[in-house]
Amino acid sequence: MSPLKIKKGTSRHSAYDLRDHHDTEIARHTLAVIVDNEAGVLARVIGLFSGRGYNIESLTVAEIDADGHKSRITIVTAGTPSVIEQIKAQLGRIVPVHDVHDLTVEGPSVERELALFKVTGVGDKRVEALRLADIFRANVVDSTLDSFVFEVTGTPEKIDAFAELMRPLGLSELARTGVAALARSEKIC
Amino acid sequence: MAKQMTGAAMVVKALKDQGVEVVFGYPGGAVLPIYDEIFQQNEIRHVLVRHEQGAVHMAEGYARSTGKPGVVLVTSGPGATNAVTGLTDALMDSIPIVVLTGQVPTFMIGNDAFQEADTVGITRPCTKHNWLVKETDRLSPVIHEAFHVATSGRPGPVLVDIPKDVQFASGSYVAPKDAPTGHYNPPTKGDPDIIEALAEAMETAKRPVFYTGGGVINSGPGASKTLRKLVEMTGFPITSTLMGLGAYPASGKHWLGMLGMHGLYEANLAMHDCDLMINIGARFDDRITGRVQDFSPDSVKAHVDIDPSSINKVIHVDLPIIGDCGVVLEQLLDVWKKRGAKTDRAALSTWWTEIEKWRAVDCLKFTQTGNTIKPQHALSRLEALTKDHDRYICTEVGQHQMWAAQYLGFEDPNRWMTSGGLGTMGYGFPASIGVQMAHPDALVINVAGEASWLMNMQELGTAVQFRLPVKQFILNNERLGMVRQWQELLHGERYSHSWSEALPDFVKLAEAFGCKGITVSDPADLDDAIMEMINYDGPVVFDCLVEKHENCFPMIPSGEAHNKMLLGEDVDTQSAIKEGGAVLV
Ligand SMILES: Cc1ncc(C[n+]2csc(CCOP(=O)(O)OP(=O)(O)O)c2C)c(N)n1
Ligand SMILES: [Mg+2]
Numbered sequence: 098m099s100p101l102k103i104k105k106g107t108s109r110h111s112a113y114d115l116r117d118h119h120d121t122e123i124a125r126h127t128l129a130v131i132v133d134n135e136a137g138v139l140a141r142v143i144g145l146f147s148g149r150g151y152n153i154e155s156l157t158v159a160e161i162d163a164d165g166h167k168s169r170i171t172i173v174t175a176g177t178p179s180v181i182e183q184i185k186a187q188l189g190r191i192v193p194v195h196d197v198h199d200l201t202v203e204g205p206s207v208e209r210e211l212a213l214f215k216v217t218g219v220g221d222k223r224v225e226a227l228r229l230a231d232i233f234r235a236n237v238v239d240s241t242l243d244s245f246v247f248e249v250t251g252t253p254e255k256i257d258a259f260a261e262l263m264r265p266l267g268l269s270e271l272a273r274t275g276v277a278a279l280a281r282s283e284k285i286c
Numbered sequence: 287m288a289k290q291m292t293g294a295a296m297v298v299k300a301l302k303d304q305g306v307e308v309v310f311g312y313p314g315g316a317v318l319p320i321y322d323e324i325f326q327q328n329e330i331r332h333v334l335v336r337h338e339q340g341a342v343h344m345a346e347g348y349a350r351s352t353g354k355p356g357v358v359l360v361t362s363g364p365g366a367t368n369a370v371t372g373l374t375d376a377l378m379d380s381i382p383i384v385v386l387t388g389q390v391p392t393f394m395i396g397n398d399a400f401q402e403a404d405t406v407g408i409t410r411p412c413t414k415h416n417w418l419v420k421e422t423d424r425l426s427p428v429i430h431e432a433f434h435v436a437t438s439g440r441p442g443p444v445l446v447d448i449p450k451d452v453q454f455a456s457g458s459y460v461a462p463k464d465a466p467t468g469h470y471n472p473p474t475k476g477d478p479d480i481i482e483a484l485a486e487a488m489e490t491a492k493r494p495v496f497y498t499g500g501g502v503i504n505s506g507p508g509a510s511k512t513l514r515k516l517v518e519m520t521g522f523p524i525t526s527t528l529m530g531l532g533a534y535p536a537s538g539k540h541w542l543g544m545l546g547m548h549g550l551y552e553a554n555l556a557m558h559d560c561d562l563m564i565n566i567g568a569r570f571d572d573r574i575t576g577r578v579q580d581f582s583p584d585s586v587k588a589h590v591d592i593d594p595s596s597i598n599k600v601i602h603v604d605l606p607i608i609g610d611c612g613v614v615l616e617q618l619l620d621v622w623k624k625r626g627a628k629t630d631r632a633a634l635s636t637w638w639t640e641i642e643k644w645r646a647v648d649c650l651k652f653t654q655t656g657n658t659i660k661p662q663h664a665l666s667r668l669e670a671l672t673k674d675h676d677r678y679i680c681t682e683v684g685q686h687q688m689w690a691a692q693y694l695g696f697e698d699p700n701r702w703m704t705s706g707g708l709g710t711m712g713y714g715f716p717a718s719i720g721v722q723m724a725h726p727d728a729l730v731i732n733v734a735g736e737a738s739w740l741m742n743m744q745e746l747g748t749a750v751q752f753r754l755p756v757k758q759f760i761l762n763n764e765r766l767g768m769v770r771q772w773q774e775l776l777h778g779e780r781y782s783h784s785w786s787e788a789l790p791d792f793v794k795l796a797e798a799f800g801c802k803g804i805t806v807s808d809p810a811d812l813d814d815a816i817m818e819m820i821n822y823d824g825p826v827v828f829d830c831l832v833e834k835h836e837n838c839f840p841m842i843p844s845g846e847a848h849n850k851m852l853l854g855e856d857v858d859t860q861s862a863i864k865e866g867g868a869v870l871v
Contacts, residue, residue, distance in 0.1 A: 137407075
């Protein structure tokens with residue numbers, strides 16, 4: 098029979114109450130959302146987040162199946178457990194959304210982000226920037242006599258770390274793509 | 287094979303193929319080709335409204351009283367923006383409607399063309415889904431999908447925006463049976479394991495209560511039937527939200543009355559003290575829960591809802607069941623019967639004894655004395671004189687709405703149309719027109735406040751033109767009564783702008799539109815006046831002058847728990863709402 102063991106009073110706390118006392122821990126979650134690639138679908142997803150007061154740390158979107166007209170939206174968000182559950186349920190209600198996967202809880206996954214860094218400087222600073230870039234396995238994709246453009250691929254943390262190192266060495270511009278993520282084992286779409 | 291026709295012809299054909307009998311609409315430049323098609327046929331009736339907001343509420347009234355989707359046709363720009371309130375109302379109350387809007391031709395979109403508005407952009411957050419159709423070949427599949435989305439899963443409003451060049455161009459028509467429905471097909475069957483666990487909990491519950499909502503109505507009459515069976519067989523008490531009235535009959539012996547902010551004492555206390563709460567198709571709205579921290583503190587909670595986002599949104603539940611109310615009720619009844627149809631009879635009878643004590647408080651009692659009609663008295667008489675009719679009730683929003691919910695009895699589903707989630711003043715009158723269109727011979731009454739009613743009174747023209755004998759029962763307190771009540775309780779009796787100044791003479795107003803007006807102020811004349819209203823074969827504006835300062839009780843002050851309810855007589859209104867509650871609406 099039922100595996101559920103219900104005890105009287107276990108549901109004393111509402112979501113609001115949980116937020117106050119038990120549900121305060123904010124965690125970062127990476128969601129993969131498979132959608133029909135149709136006009137307005139991104140606006141629906143973004144509108145949901147702004148309309149309901151959820152936050153978006155990063156968002157990437159591109160078509161992944163031209164024949165099936167499907168796109169994959171990768172959203173990094175943060176919230177308490179109950180907020181994350183609501184976000185997933187609300188995303189699931191959007192008509193062109195096929196699937197919502199929480200990569201953070203659904204088993205091991207890999208995350209990568211690409212960033213371009215423009216570092217301007219001469220002399221020692223320029224040499225040091227190049228040396229650190231080598232350690233981070235950054236590619237030099239453009240260079241002038243007083244600047245480099247580096248390309249770095251890695252986890253968001255690695256990109257943060259590289260940005261910290263480049264700042265004193267003349268970091269003048271930074272462009273990041275946002276996170277692309279995949280579950281390690283099973284295919285999800 | 288696929289037939290060639292213009293986009294405009296496709297719209298009408300698709301509506302016919304979807305079984306649409308009536309469209310509520312208003313023409314304009316961007317929908318002229320569709321109006322031209324409507325002119326050349328007789329199957330679909332078109333009701334010319336007087337304002338597009340009215341059209342949407344009419345479609346809502348039509349949908350709620352029939353269970354079929356309501357259809358609206360309006361022009362681009364202002365036509366579409368006027369529909370926004372109705373769309374939001376339908377979204378909040380999960381009412382299936384399909385709104386078709388005209389749009390400027392595709393080659394002018396984005397140019398700030400005359401009467402251009404970003405209709406899909408504006409209505410994205412207030413529809414369940416919407417489409418801008420840029421190719422005529424896509425038009426019929428999209429319209430069929432629109433009907434599918436509006437009516438399946440949790441119902442709601444959808445909108446199809448159709449540029450004028452798409453209406454003129456030719457394309458091939460696809461019939462509903464050949465149209466792809468997309469992947470949108472929410473499951474309707476509940477998880478059998480959790481249903482089994484709920485049946486088990488029902489066997490041992492000592493203080494159970496059914497808490498039902500609009501989901502039971504939306505699921506169709508079958509859900510109400512099963513619910514009634516389950517209630518009779520278990521002997522559990524049942525209460526309902528404003529949206530769910532009529533799913534279980536008001537005359538049923540297990541009925542506790544409505545719950546919530548203005549719900550009945552016995553209903554709210556049963557919710558607070560229960561040990562098993564069975565929520566079927568309700569959503570723990572803030573009008574229901576009051577202070578969430580103190581909401582039914584000692585109960586195991588089950589929640590049946592077709593929308594997964596409703597589960598654990600406000601109140602954490604122990605037994606979440608995602609599915610259609612009607613289907614899950616069948617499953618539950620089956621399982622519970624198979625397990626032997628057991629309940630704890632002894633505990634239940636103690637529970638009923640306790641409930642009877644609360645009931646004895648008689649929280650709706652009032653005394654009609656003097657020469658002024660009390661609104662509660664007006665509604666009690668309306669109930670007595672109309673309850674045996676084939677009757678449908680709509681309301682506006684305010685005190686009169688709550689009194690209508692308290693003093694009128696609903697025996698069947700789809701008989702009660704009120705704006706619950708959005709609380710839209712101006713809803714009731716057009717809704718009553720939509721109901722009467724669907725039920726030409728029924729007695730359709732809109733219980734109104736004078737202020738709300740004025741918000742869409744232009745629809746008198748529609749009622750007269752289409753010979754719809756809707757009865758507008760206005761409880762005229764010359765006040766924005768509900769606002770006045772909150773100012774009394776919350777803002778030190780400073781009645782800022784809560785008077786209805788410069789009111790019209792409602793009888794003359796009615797006559798100016800060519801319908802009947804009745805006014806009554808003496809309690810002694812009330813019954814005769816109501817009978818005159820009922821017996822008149824045509825629309826009536828009934829101006830019932832009532833006590834101006836009556837408050838609506840019981841009331842759970844905002845921010846309080848269910849067991850902190852204020853009862854009618856001798857309330858200390860000054861200290862009723864504490865500071866924390868004042869910020870809540
Ligand atoms: C469109 C809209 N505007 C404002 C309100 C806020 N509001 C709620 S009840 C109410 C007063 C309604 O007055 P009336 O229709 O006369 O009803 P009464 O409360 O007097 O019975 C107001 C202004 C609302 N619900 N809807
Ligand atoms: Mg009033």
